Amino acid sequence: MEFRDVEGNQVILKKDEPVHHHVLIIPFVEGDYLLTHHKERGIEFPGGKREAGESAVEAAHRELFEETGATGELKYITSYTVMTDPPFTKDVFKAVIDHISPQTHYHETAGPIIVSNLDDIDESEQSRLLKDACIQYIVREMIACGSAKQE
Template identity: 50%
Template sequence: MKEFTDYEGRKVTLKKERVENTKHVLAIPKFNHQYLFTDHKIRGIEFPGGKVETGETLEEAVQRELFEETGATAERLKFVGTYTVHAEKPFNKAVFYIVVKDLFFKCEYLETHGPEVFDDAKEISEEDRSVLLDDECIHYLYEMSKTDEFFN
């Protein structure tokens, strides 16, 4: 288990295993060897993710969120671990690395402006990037994805 601090100063832990009552998902997707982000209407450019709906598996939820926020469909998924924010009401996020099969244009991306593709997160300007990209744990997961053979 690894420990981090999030942008609000809360303790965050990352475990390689699944944790019961995980109600959120986070995707770190790649499309054609580039990272696929979404442009959240409020927070800015970040990785896709969201809440698990009733009756969904974590895999179904991350694929749905990926499509809703970017128009992408997954070719392969790899569960990476569970990201837990130790807030007043703690919550868990299941993290997946995803190889994207297709990227479709959509007329509506719900709470986002749609997909953004970059070779590296460092290319995202300070004014456009979500605070979540600077979260220590998400940054760690992103950096680890660069060395993960899953994407090669």
């Protein structure tokens, strides 16, 4: 499946192995979305890049904790490639959160935000990632197949 991101880049969604350099986590806590407030981009799902020696799953756990203070069970959902120069691919994970530990420092974010509905976030506060058609499609598909918001 193909999309265009907010910058007009081609985005290709493809179920693949979770082995890529970038990770994105769609976390749920007690049926609500757990997001983070990036200091420059706005409210978005947590994510980032793998560090040397990390697997994609390890990176997803680390990024989730660093940006929200949360821990939980992860499940690989899909991958998508953004056709920039050079292209990059993100592995997408669903997280069911079992614990959130308040942190004194959340790296490049201002910490966790919990919302029941993504539409409740003012558009001016949303990161371009929340506005991205591919990400919106992934969330809709998770809801449609019943895997979103379930413990």
